[in-house]
Amino acid sequence: MIGIQPVDKIRAAEREFAEANPDVNLMLRAADQVAELAERMVPSGTILVVVGPGNNGGDGLFAARKLVRDGRRQVMVWPVAGTAHPQGVVAARQVGIRFLNDLEVGRLLPDIALVIDGITGIGGRTGLPENVHWFAEMCDVLKIPVLAIDIPSGLAAEDHHRPAHVLAATRTITFAAPKLCHLAQPAASACGDVEVADIGLELPKSNLRQMQRMDVARWWPWPTPYTDKYSRGVLGIDTGSDRYPGAAVLPVTGAVYSGAGMIRFTGPDRLADLILHKLPSVTVGSGRVEAWLVGCGWSEEGAEQRFGPILESGVPLVIDADALRYLPKRLPEGSLLTPHAGELAELLGISRPEVEDDPVGKAYEAAERWETTVLLKGATQYIANPFEKRVTLAIAGPSWTAQAGSGDVLAGICGTLLAAGLPAPKAAALAASVQAMAAARKPGPFPPDVVAQAIPEVLVHLAELADQPVLAGDLTPRSIAAQ
Numbered sequence: 015m016i017g018i019q020p021v022d023k024i025r026a027a028e029r030e031f032a033e034a035n036p037d038v039n040l041m042l043r044a045a046d047q048v049a050e051l052a053e054r055m056v057p058s059g060t061i062l063v064v065v066g067p068g069n070n071g072g073d074g075l076f077a078a079r080k081l082v083r084d085g086r087r088q089v090m091v092w093p094v095a096g097t098a099h100p101q102g103v104v105a106a107r108q109v110g111i112r113f114l115n116d117l118e119v120g121r122l123l124p125d126i127a128l129v130i131d132g133i134t135g136i137g138g139r140t141g142l143p144e145n146v147h148w149f150a151e152m153c154d155v156l157k158i159p160v161l162a163i164d165i166p167s168g169l170a171a172e173d174h175h176r177p178a179h180v181l182a183a184t185r186t187i188t189f190a191a192p193k194l195c196h197l198a199q200p201a202a203s204a205c206g207d208v209e210v211a212d213i214g215l216e217l218p219k220s221n222l223r224q225m226q227r228m229d230v231a232r233w234w235p236w237p238t239p240y241t242d243k244y245s246r247g248v249l250g251i252d253t254g255s256d257r258y259p260g261a262a263v264l265p266v267t268g269a270v271y272s273g274a275g276m277i278r279f280t281g282p283d284r285l286a287d288l289i290l291h292k293l294p295s296v297t298v299g300s301g302r303v304e305a306w307l308v309g310c311g312w313s314e315e316g317a318e319q320r321f322g323p324i325l326e327s328g329v330p331l332v333i334d335a336d337a338l339r340y341l342p343k344r345l346p347e348g349s350l351l352t353p354h355a356g357e358l359a360e361l362l363g364i365s366r367p368e369v370e371d372d373p374v375g376k377a378y379e380a381a382e383r384w385e386t387t388v389l390l391k392g393a394t395q396y397i398a399n400p401f402e403k404r405v406t407l408a409i410a411g412p413s414w415t416a417q418a419g420s421g422d423v424l425a426g427i428c429g430t431l432l433a434a435g436l437p438a439p440k441a442a443a444l445a446a447s448v449q450a451m452a453a454a455r456k457p458g459p460f461p462p463d464v465v466a467q468a469i470p471e472v473l474v475h476l477a478e479l480a481d482q483p484v485l486a487g488d489l490t491p492r493s494i495a496a497q
């Protein structure tokens with residue numbers, strides 16, 4: 015798990031560090047790492063460092079000096095605001111760096127091997143300074159690699175929006191911890207590969223975090239030699255309708271391919287036949303279950319009647335799609351809501367843009383209101399946990415998963431994990447992450463049920479990471495393997 019830090023915590027940590035270490039210059043530490051990464055990105059060629067008026071520009075100027083001193087290569091600086099970090103300017107001038115004006119930048123740009131973006135960092139507001147718009151467009155057109163210092167200019171650190179004008183980066187080097195803009199879409203799409211550089215700051219635990227592959231490997235409910243289908247978890251699924259028959263099949267597909275011990279399907283009979291045709295291991299009819307998945311493709315007719323008895327069962331529920339319209343005030347303990355932005359807006363009685371403007375806040379608001387876990391689906395998936403008062407971002411997948419039916423499959427994976435006995439926040443974070451990882455293994459317009467079929471491959475790979483060699487298919491006893 016990696017903590018996402020707000021700007022005020024970064025600044026507070028910087029102040030504490032400065033008080034405790036008056037002899038250490040953090041800006042030089044940051045600049046050195048920028049210069050090292052620039053060297054790795056382009057070992058030769060001219061570098062243009064674009065600097066704004068603040069400390070982000072200071073990092074850029076000291077990085078420029080280091081690049082000249084170490085690499086003896088040509089480095090030029092463009093101070094876009096006219097003024098720039100005074101000590102940084104002196105340092106750059108001392109090593110003979112040439113300062114350019116707008117006209118010179120326009121003329122020399124086609125010969126630049128790398129642009130280093132030091133216009134704005136964590137002090138940046140959304141939106142690129144106007145006099146740089148043409149420059150950002152030219153970098154894009156000329157395909158010049160851009161290394162952003164801390165934050166790609168145009169983005170704001172704690173904002174997931176991507177404005178019309180941004181200096182989009184090939185790589186971003188940020189300090190101490192990632193910020194929301196690095197990980198949440200669409201802003202993250204302007205950051206390129208993000209590297210987090212340690213400059214020695216000590217940060218408190220964050221209540222906004224992102225899942226890592228190792229978390230998925232550690233938390234997955236791996237079967238053991240003592241496991242049977244019941245202890246792996248029996249999941250009841252009541253989904254689909256005549257209008258949406260596929261919404262019966264897709265969640266079951268997600269549940270089967272993520273390893274449910276057993277599935278009892280209780281939706282319409284006609285749909286049971288459809289499911290059995292594709293997935294013969296599914297059983298039909300009611301019985302004991304550890305968790306329920308309800309709501310996908312119910313449409314409105316008869317939804318409330320289907321929901322009532324299942325709510326009374328008292329086991330944890332994954333509540334998706336149409337069932338979200340009929341939420342009681344109190345939900346069975348351990349339940350999980352899986353709305354997309356439109357459904358969350360309806361739940362909260364607000365507009366969809368209001369949810370899209372503040373997905374973290376709105377997911378959390380719903381989680382608090384229903385005292386239950388909420389998985390807000392979308393290009394970035396947020397899991398709001400009201401019990402530990404935090405929000406987790408799932409591992410991100412390729413944008414191909416933005417298609418009808420992905421959410422149904424995801425609900426099925428959530429169901430498997432709830433039935434396995436995992437607490438809802440973990441189940442949701444694992445399910446969304448594993449689906450994204452499966453989609454990354456099958457990049458392209460594969461339908462959601464085919465993406466689900468890649469989950470076993472992902473799990474085998476994760477089993478190796480979790481040091482579960484037997485589950486990864488290696489049945490050789492270790493003592494023999496060692497000989």
Ligand SMILES: NC(=O)C1=CN([C@@H]2O[C@H](COP(=O)(O)OP(=O)(O)OC[C@H]3O[C@@H](n4cnc5c(N)ncnc54)[C@H](OP(=O)(O)O)[C@@H]3O)[C@@H](O)[C@H]2O)[C@@H](O)CC1
Pocket residue numbers: 024025028040041042044066067068069070071072073133134135136137138139140141142143163164165168189213215
């Ligand atoms: N904290 C740390 O741990 C460390 C921090 N370090 C570095 O310091 C950076 C933060 O520096 P910072 O605070 O000086 O802010 P910075 O990002 O340079 O921008 C502020 C300037 O930009 C301007 N401006 C803003 N938005 C604008 C816009 N849309 N359009 C136009 N102008 C805009 C803004 O103007 P104003 O708001 O005053 O009008 C102000 O002049 C940080 O990202 C990292 O690189 C490292 O050196 C060491 C460790």
Ligand SMILES: [K+]
Pocket residue numbers: 070131132133134135162163164165166167
């Ligand atoms: K920057």
